[in-house]
Structures are given as structure tokens and as C-alpha cells.
Amino acid sequence: xxxxxxxxxxxxxxxxxxxxxxxxxxxxxxxxxxxxxxxxxxxxxxxxxxxxxxxxxxxxxxxxxxxxxxxxxxxxxxxxxxxxxxxxxxxxxxxxxxxxxxxxxxxxxxxxxxxxxxxxxxxxxxxxxxxxxxxxxxxxxxxxxxxxxxxxxxxxxxxxxxxxxxxxxxxxxxxxxxxxxxxxxxxxxxxxxxxxxxxxxxxxxxxxxxxxxxxxxxxxxxxxxxxxxxxxxxxxxxxxxxxxxxxxxxxxxxxxxxxxxxxxxxxxxxxxxxxxxxxxxxxxxxxxxxxxxxxxxxxxxxxxxxxxxxxxxxxxxxxxxxxxxxxxxxxxxxxxxxxxxxxxxxxxxxxxxxxxxxxxxxxxxxxxxxxxxxxxxxxxxxxxxxxxxxxxxxxxxxxxxxxxxxxxxxxxxxxxxxxxxxxxxxxxxxxxxxxxxxxxxxxxxxxxxxxxxxxxxxxxxxxxxxxxxxxxxxxxxx
Amino acid sequence: xxxxxxxxxxxxxxxxxxxxxxxxxxxxxxxxxxxxxxxxxxxxxxxxxxxxxxxxxxxxxxxxxxxxxxxxxxxxxxxxxxxxxxxxxxxxxxxxxxxxxxxxxxxxxxxxxxxxxxxxxxxxxxxxxxxxxxxxxxxxxxxxxxxxxxxxxxxxxxxxxxxxxxxxxxxxxxxxxxxxxxxxxxxxxxxxxxxxxxxxxxxxxxxxxxxxxxxxxxxxxxxxxxxxxxxxxxxxxxxxxxxxxxxxxxxxxxxxxxxxxxxxxxxxxxxxxxxxxxxxxxxxxxxxxxxxxxxxxxxxxxxxxxxxxxxxxxxxxxxxxxxxxxxxxxxxxxxxxxxxxxxxxxxxxxxxxxxxxxxxxxxxxxxxxxxxxxxxxxxxxxxxxxxxxxxxxxxxxxxxxxxxxxxxxxxxxxxxxxxxxxxxxxxxxxxxxxxxxxxxxxxxxxxxxxxxxxxxxxxxxxxxxxxxxxxxxxxx
Numbered sequence: 002x003x004x005x006x007x008x009x010x011x012x013x014x015x016x017x018x019x020x021x022x023x024x025x026x027x028x029x030x031x032x033x034x035x036x037x038x039x040x041x042x043x044x045x046x047x048x049x050x051x052x053x054x055x056x057x058x059x060x061x062x063x064x065x066x067x068x069x070x071x072x073x074x075x076x077x078x079x080x081x082x083x084x085x086x087x088x089x090x091x092x093x094x095x096x097x098x099x100x101x102x103x104x105x106x107x108x109x110x111x112x113x114x115x116x117x118x119x120x121x122x123x124x125x126x127x128x129x130x131x132x133x134x135x136x137x138x139x140x141x142x143x144x145x146x147x148x149x150x151x152x153x154x155x156x157x158x159x160x161x162x163x164x165x166x167x168x169x170x171x172x173x174x175x176x177x178x179x180x181x182x183x184x185x186x187x188x189x190x191x192x193x194x195x196x197x198x199x200x201x202x203x204x205x206x207x208x209x210x211x212x213x214x215x216x217x218x219x220x221x222x223x224x225x226x227x228x229x230x231x232x233x234x235x236x237x238x239x240x241x242x243x244x245x246x247x248x249x250x251x252x253x254x255x256x257x258x259x260x261x262x263x264x265x266x267x268x269x270x271x272x273x274x275x276x277x278x279x280x281x282x283x284x285x286x287x288x289x290x291x292x293x294x295x296x297x298x299x300x301x302x303x304x305x306x307x308x309x310x311x312x313x314x315x316x317x318x319x320x321x322x323x324x325x326x327x328x329x330x331x332x333x334x335x336x337x338x339x340x341x342x343x344x345x346x347x348x349x350x351x352x353x354x355x356x357x358x359x360x361x362x363x364x365x366x367x368x369x370x371x372x373x374x375x376x377x378x379x380x381x382x383x384x385x386x387x388x389x390x391x392x393x394x395x396x397x398x399x400x401x402x403x404x405x406x407x408x409x410x411x412x413x414x415x416x417x418x419x420x421x422x423x424x425x426x427x428x429x430x431x432x433x434x435x436x437x438x439x440x441x442x443x444x445x446x447x448x449x450x451x452x453x454x455x456x457x458x459x460x461x462x463x464x465x466x467x468x469x470x471x472x473x474x475x476x477x478x479x
Numbered sequence: 480x481x482x483x484x485x486x487x488x489x490x491x492x493x494x495x496x497x498x499x500x501x502x503x504x505x506x507x508x509x510x511x512x513x514x515x516x517x518x519x520x521x522x523x524x525x526x527x528x529x530x531x532x533x534x535x536x537x538x539x540x541x542x543x544x545x546x547x548x549x550x551x552x553x554x555x556x557x558x559x560x561x562x563x564x565x566x567x568x569x570x571x572x573x574x575x576x577x578x579x580x581x582x583x584x585x586x587x588x589x590x591x592x593x594x595x596x597x598x599x600x601x602x603x604x605x606x607x608x609x610x611x612x613x614x615x616x617x618x619x620x621x622x623x624x625x626x627x628x629x630x631x632x633x634x635x636x637x638x639x640x641x642x643x644x645x646x647x648x649x650x651x652x653x654x655x656x657x658x659x660x661x662x663x664x665x666x667x668x669x670x671x672x673x674x675x676x677x678x679x680x681x682x683x684x685x686x687x688x689x690x691x692x693x694x695x696x697x698x699x700x701x702x703x704x705x706x707x708x709x710x711x712x713x714x715x716x717x718x719x720x721x722x723x724x725x726x727x728x729x730x731x732x733x734x735x736x737x738x739x740x741x742x743x744x745x746x747x748x749x750x751x752x753x754x755x756x757x758x759x760x761x762x763x764x765x766x767x768x769x770x771x772x773x774x775x776x777x778x779x780x781x782x783x784x785x786x787x788x789x790x791x792x793x794x795x796x797x798x799x800x801x802x803x804x805x806x807x808x809x810x811x812x813x814x815x816x817x818x819x820x821x822x823x824x825x826x827x828x829x830x831x832x833x834x835x836x837x838x839x840x841x842x843x844x845x846x847x848x849x850x851x852x853x854x855x856x857x858x859x860x861x862x863x864x865x866x867x868x869x870x871x872x873x874x875x876x877x878x879x880x881x882x883x884x885x886x887x888x889x890x891x892x893x894x895x896x897x898x899x900x901x902x903x904x905x906x907x908x909x910x911x912x913x914x915x916x917x918x919x920x921x922x923x924x925x926x927x928x929x930x931x932x933x934x935x936x937x938x939x940x941x942x943x944x945x946x947x948x949x950x951x952x953x954x955x
Contacts, residue, residue, distance in 0.1 A: 077543030284779030308595035308775035312751030
């Protein structure tokens with residue numbers, strides 16, 4: 002007979018007392034530094050600039066303009082309030098039909114109408130965070146594993162594994178081939194997992210990639226689909242950055258690829274989507290699961306009861322995304338502005354010898370600072386990172402928090418600020434740099450502004466007293 | 480190919496319950512277009528005060544981020560995804576909860592944690608407090624959705640605490656002890672007790688002694704007490720609502736064991752907005768729950784609207800008063816007319832429903848007879864009500880009837896139909912011929928139902944069906 006042990010009893014669950022929420026990761030340290038000392042152009046010009054948050058702030062003018070022209074999209078305006086009650090009491094987990102239709106149409110447009118999405122397969126969830134957790138709850142049992150190419154989005158550790166009990170097995174990708182996922186790496190990770198008696202239930206990919214900002218080519222996608230089909234495991238494709246592709250090569254969705262692969266079991270194919278990145282609306286918590294497996298659609302829809310999209314938000318977005326003219330304009334402008342940002346930013350970085358992985362999507366760049374490391378280790382990377390936060394006063398995300406196997410890479414977000422703030426980051430304001438010889442740590446002292454800009458960081462690299470003998474200019478990396 | 484969770488029945492949707500929803504969905508009442516359709520009285524919604532809300536909405540355009548007055552905030556609100564929630568939202572919800580309790584207690588905004596409706600809140604609390612296989616004691620009859628919300632993805636077990644009409648369903652100390660021992664003997668670790676106060680489906684409030692006794696029980700056993708106070712503002716007459724927070728202030732207890740679940744779905748009538756709240760007196764639970772809330776945050780657009788609305792104290796006072804009044808009037812008319820035709824209801828003073836006693840109309844005091852009667856109500860009387868067995872009520876013959884989800888005219892029609900039902904004194908015999916065919920259907924369904932011997936009562940899943948307008952898709 003079980004007895005509840007008096008005061009010794011652990012009050013909380015195992016899940017609650019574990020660290021699987023992942024917040025002890027370094028990924029969050031930078032955020033804390035920013036929270037303590039946030040940059041503001043007038044109130045705190047020497048604060049920390051946030052470049053660790055993959056937000057898309059570039060197109061709110063278009064949305065605001067549309068809102069003003071379409072008051073009926075809101076249930077709080079004169080034009081829309083007659084719908085208030087119907088919307089406020091609508092809690093059907095199928096979601097508003099017009100919402101599902103609008104989302105399906107939007108997803109089709111993002112893929113240039115090369116594929117059609119069925120509104121009846123659109124399932125809501127609490128942001129992509131909720132969507133990713135829900136799909137795992139549907140596909141895997143506690144103790145099962147999912148393969149995942151690294152580097153990958155840090156919060157997957159929490160989203161995919163915290164309450165589900167499912168673990169991640171990374172497929173390390175290397176800079177030597179631009180972090181592409183190779184068949185060998187895939188097979189090797191799979192076989193290793195089997196040797197450890199782990200039950201592999203699926204593969205999860207993010208395409209376009211976070212943190213790399215690259216897209217998968219058709220060949221690679223076909224290989225991945227063939228792989229999972231052969232192994233009879235699931236393929237979950239997080240396509241949350243689909244509309245952030247701003248330069249060629251164009252985005253190829255897994256949906257497009259399977260259209261030409263009739264032998265594939267579609268019950269294994271699932272897509273995760275959200276409006277948080279493509280449209281810049283993370284606060285609205287619009288997560289979408291789109292599965293080709295009917296049983297998964299049904300199960301996920303039932304589970305969506307735990308985190309439906311607010312009907313107020315569904316109603317507004319249904320109107321917004323049904324407006325073809327708006328959507329076309331938005332997608333076009335968004336691409337344009339992202340491209341401009343990307344080229345301006347990477348151009349400035351290149352001028353001071355800082356290289357990034359060549360990319361064409363996402364809201365960030367994958368910056369290579371390997372040559373600045375004192376030691377090519379995670380510790381070395383984290384030391385450099387703290388320096389960047391404290392001296393350059395910029396928060397960027399260290400590659401190790403993305404489980405990158407090579408130290409020295411950083412993800413730097415460029416779409417979450419206005420033009421002036423970006424300028425501040427890249428401006429070249431000369432400032433004397435003193436370095437004492439023989440010191441273990443690089444120390445910087447300077448007059449004037451008490452923070453460096455990225456360009457000054459670059460000057461550091463070019464200085465003959467730089468700790469590293471190899472400069473990226475010598476390496477000629479793009 | 481899928482997880483056990485996805486292929487199992489933990490979603491609770493398989494149920495003989497289907498018929499009521501199918502009947503309604505196939506033939507929904509409409510005063511003009513379909514006056515002979517099925518009237519929906521199985522859905523605990525609060526539709527009585529939308530005029531008051533709409534009036535406020537039009538006078539406060541800045542509450543919306545889509546109006547001229549509010550659009551300047553659009554970007555900031557759209558980008559805000561901090562799981563702490565908007566500070567003004569937390570403050571406003573805390574203040575609202577205080578007002579609902581007549582300002583007899585204070586709520587700390589920093590303990591307010593968001594979740595995906597009360598559905599999400601219950602699951603969230605369970606994930607924080609219990610491991611798979613652990614159990615909560617839950618007084619029965621209870622809301623059918625708990626079977627899914629508390630158990631499906633968490634692996635929790637529910638051990639019902641049987642309550643009886645003979646003493647107005649009081650949750651007695653001995654009933655709690657009995658349930659606790661039953662669990663112990665089955666080697667099940669009890670982690671907590673979950674009460675819903677005001678009660679769904681009973682519509683009653685717990686008195687001070689009962690709450691004190693339940694609290695003492697949990698404290699002695701060192702187990703959690705989760706109080707779902709989702710119907711807090713639906714109390715429309717004396718005795719007044721006493722919340723667990725109030726009981727706590729009057730006695731020594733370990734606050735780490737006490738947690739409140741709340742939502743705006745019933746008190747305000749906004750189930751679509753998915754505003755669930757977890758309020759725990761345990762700091763570790765607040766921190767953990769807040770991290771978990773990432774899976775089900777409230778849309779910031781909605782946070783903003785609610786923050787504005789509920790910070791308007793004058794509006795809140797007016798709303799609470801009107802709501803109370805209108806619920807009282809509805810309740811009085813409905814129970815009065817039922818009484819006239821010899822149908823008693825449990826004496827109640829809260830909730831959006833009444834607990835109707837049709838035991839005298841049952842052929843036998845069995846679940847089968849109850850379901851047979853229910854079929855008659857749906858197909859002949861053309862009203863969808865909820866059978867007591869779906870709430871795990873141990874005594875057949877009780878039905879929950881929702882009274883706040885329709886206008887006065889529809890209520891009139893419903894009452895006329897119920898009067899007709901009451902007139903069928905020999906109805907069970909009259910329906911004998913028809914009953915045979917229902918019985919066949921019924922038997923098919925009963926055999927596919929899970930019978931949980933341990934529980935000692937038939938397990939009927941939550942009243943959910945995959946059809947639009949059905950409770951499968953919404954909380955009842």
C-alpha cells in the first residue's frame with residue numbers, strides 16, 4: 002500500500018522539477034543582459050542592442066494601413082461589433098472556417114501557388130511552440146527519439162521534449178560543406194541511435210533553416226523524404242520562415258516535393274507553421290499543424306483544445322489574409338525589405354572583415370567569428386560572447402546554444418529593429434583601443450561612447466595585436 | 480505509427496452522448512427558420528450580458544489595436560510574446576478576481592499565469608503537480624471535460640468522491656477518506672483534490688465549513704487542493720460565494736498546496752477568447768506553470784482588450800450586478816415553471832444551468848433507463864440536455880439543463896416543450912415500441928463504452944463530438 006510520505010514528499014511533478022524547460026541555456030543569458038540594460042535611442046543610447054530575437058518588424062506599416070481601411074476585421078469597431086457575441090462564444094476546435102480557408106490560401110501563396118492546402122487539414126495550436134509539442138505528442142511515446150539536424154533552434158529542446166518525454170538525436174552539420182545535411186550524417190545518426198536501443202520515431206527539419214538562414218534544395222528534400230519513407234519514420238517540417246526567403250534560390254516546400262513522389266507514404270508527412278516570423282505577429286499565438294495523416298489531424302485537433310487561437314484573433318486574421326491584394330503586396334514588400342536589410346548588414350560586416358554564411362532567408366545571419374576565439378571550444382565561444390555583450394553592447398546568440406558542433410558561430414538578428422538602430426550597430430566611429438601585451442583576456446578601454454560598434458569589433462580583428470593570427474580576409478570566406 | 484496517446488481514447492470523445500449533439504447539429508432550433516428544431520440546453524454558455532459589453536466596446540475604441548484610437552499599439556502588442564503576459568492584463572485580471580469575491584481577498588498580479596482557457600489551465604496544473612499514474616480525488620458529479628483535461632496527456636487518474644442528493648451532494652469528510660483509502664488500496668498515489676466551486680453541474684456553492692473541512696483534509700494528507708472557481712461570478716443570490724482564498728486567510732495552512740484555476744469563459748461569456756488563468760500560492764508552481772504557459776498563451780490582442788475592459792471598475796461593477804440579476808431572473812422563471820409541472824431541481828444559486836430531477840420519470844433507477852429517457856427528451860421533446868451519468872453521477876435520473884445560452888423567446892419555447900414532457904406521465908410505456916430500437920442502439924454504444932470496475936461507475940467520456948456546435952469542440 003502506498004503511503005503519502007509526510008513532509009518528505011516531493012510536492013511537484015518530475016516534469017516540474019526537471020530542467021527540461023531549458024531556460025538555463027546560454028541562449029537566455031543574453032536576453033537577461035538585454036532586459037537589465039535595454040537600448041533606447043534617446044533614453045538609453047548605451048544600452049544593449051537586442052540582436053538575439055528573431056522578430057520581423059519590417060512591415061507593420063502595411064498592416065496598420067490595412068487595419069485602418071478594414072474596420073470590419075475587428076469585433077470592436079462600429080463596423081464589426083455586431084459580430085462580437087458570435088465570435089466571443091465561438092470555441093469550436095475546428096476554428097472559424099474563414100480562418101482556416103485564409104490560412105490555407107496564405108500558405109499556398111507563400112509557396113507561389115505551386116501547392117494547394119486543404120483548409121480541413123489546418124489545425125490550430127498555441128504558436129509554433131504549441132504546434133511542435135502537439136505533433137510530438139501525436140507521433141511519439143515517452144522515451145522515443147527524433148533526429149534533428151544541428152545547429153537547431155534552442156527551444157526545440159523544451160518544445161519537443163519537456164512534457165512529451167521525447168529526446169532529440171542531433172545530426173551534426175559542418176561548415177566545411179555549408180552545413181548541408183548529408184546522407185551519411187543522416188544514416189550515421191540513425192544507426193547510432195539504433196545501436197543505443199533508441200526508438201527513432203521521426204526526423205524534424207526546419208526549412209528555411211534557423212539559425213542558418215538557408216533553404217534546402219530539391220535534391221536534399223527528396224533524399225530526406227526517401228530516407229524517412231524507407232525507415233518508416235515521420236518527417237516533421239517546420240516551415241515557419243517560408244515567407245522570409247528574400248533572394249534566390251526560391252523556397253521549396255516538402256509539400257511540393259512529395260507531389261512528384263507518388264511512392265511516398267503521405268501519412269508520414271507533417272508541416273508546422275506559424276505567423277510569428279513571416280508576418281511578425283508572435284504575440285497572437287497563431288500556430289498551425291498541417292498533416293497529411295488523417296488520424297494525426299483528428300488527434301491534433303482534439304489536442305488543440307489545450308491551446309486554441311483566440312477567436313478574436315482568428316476573425317481579424319481571416320479578414321486580413323483573405324485579402325489577396327494585401328497578401329500579395331505584403332509578401333512582395335517583405336521580401337524586398339528583408340533583402341535590403343540583409344545586403345546592407347552583411348555588406349557592412351564584410352567591410353570590416355566579418356563573414357557570414359551565405360544565406361537567402363530568415364531574419365538573421367549566421368556570423369563566423371571563429372578566428373576571434375582564443376580557443377576553439379565552447380568555453381572560448383562563450384567568453385567571446387560575453388565580451389560582445391558587455392563591450393560591444395549587442396546581444397547575439399552563441400552557436401553552442403544552437404548545438405552547433407563547431408565553436409565560433411553566432412546568430413545575429415537584423416529584422417527586429419528600425420533602420421536607425423541598425424545603423425548604430427554598423428557605424429564606424431573610431432575610438433582608441435588599448436591592449437596590454439601578454440594579457441590572457443583581451444581588455445579594451447576607450448574614450449567617448451562606452452560601447453563599441455560591430456565595426457570596431459572588426460577593427461580588433463584587423464589590428465596587428467589581434468589574438469588571432471588568421472584573419473577572415475586571409476581565409477576569404479564568404 | 481502514432482503515439483499511444485493519439486491512438487487511445489484519452490480524448491474522451493467516444494460516448495453515447497453523440498446522439499444529443501447529432502440531433503442538435505442536424506436540426507438546430509431557429510425561431511423563424513426552424514421553429515421545430517432541437518433547442519440546445521447542453522451548453523453552459525453565458526449569453527445574457529453582451530449588450531452591456533458591446534456598449535462598453537463602442538465607448539472604448541482604444542481597447543482594440545485595430546481602431547484609429549488603438550492602432551498605434553498594434554506593433555508593440557503584436558510583437559509581445561513574453562510569457563509573463565502584459566502587466567496591465569495581469570493587474571486587471573487580479574482586480575477582477577478580487578471584485579468577484581466582493582473585495583474580501585487580494586490577488587497578486589505576479590501570481591497570475593496564463594493558459595489556453597480553463598482547459599489548458601487544468602492540464603497545466605496537473606503537469607506541474609502530478610506524475611503519470613498519480614491521482615486526484617474529484618467530487619462527483621463533475622464536469623465531463625475533466626476526464627480529458629486532467630488525464631489525457633498527463634497520465635493522471637481521477638478517483639471520484641461520491642456525493643449524494645440525499646444530503647445535497649455535500650462533500651463530506653468521510654466520502655473524501657473513503658475515496659482516499661480506495662486509491663491507497665489500489666496502490667495509487669493521491670497527489671491532490673480538485674473541487675469546482677461554484678459547482679458544475681450542481682450550481683451550488685460550498686459553505687465555509689465544507690471548504691474548511693476539505694482544506695484540512697488536504698493539509699493533513701499533505702496533498703494539493705486545486706479549486707476551479709470558473710463560475711465565481713455566476714452566483715446570483717445568497718448564500719454568497721466563498722473562495723478558497725478567503726478560507727486561507729482565516730486559518731493557518733501551508734499555501735504551497737493551494738491553487739486556483741480560473742477563466743473568463745463563464746463569468747464574462749468569452750469562451751472563444753481562451754483566457755485561462757492559473758493562480759498558485761506555491762512559488763515553484765507559479766514559475767513552472769509560467770514556463771509551461773508558452774504552450775498556450777493568451778493572444779496579446781485579447782490580453783489588451785481584456786486589460787482595458789477589466790480595469791474599468793465602473794464597467795465591472797455594472798456588469799457583475801447586471802449579470803447576477805439576469806441570471807437570477809432566468810433561474811427563477813425556469814425553476815418556477817418546472818416546479819409548476821412537477822419537475823423539481825436541486826436548489827441552487829449559481830452557475831449557468833440547473834440540476835433537474837427526473838428520477839420519477841425513469842422506468843428503473845438505472846443508467847440505461849436514464850439514457851433511454853434522455854433519448855426521448857432529445858427526439859420527442861426536442862431539447863438537448865446533459866444526462867447525469869456523463870457527469871459521473873451515481874444516481875440515475877438527474878439532468879443538467881443550461882439556461883443562460885439563449886434569449887427569452889427561445890427559453891419560452893423550451894419551457895413549453897418541457898411542460899409537454901412532464902405531461903407524459905405514462906411516457907416510458909408509451910415509448911416502449913420506439914424504445915426497442917433505441918435500446919439496440921444504446922446497447923451497441925454501451926458495449927463500446929469503457930467500464931471502469933475500479934471506479935465502480937460507468938465511464939462515459941466527455942460530451943464531445945467532432946461536429947460543429949457540438950460539445951466535443953467546446954467545453955460544456
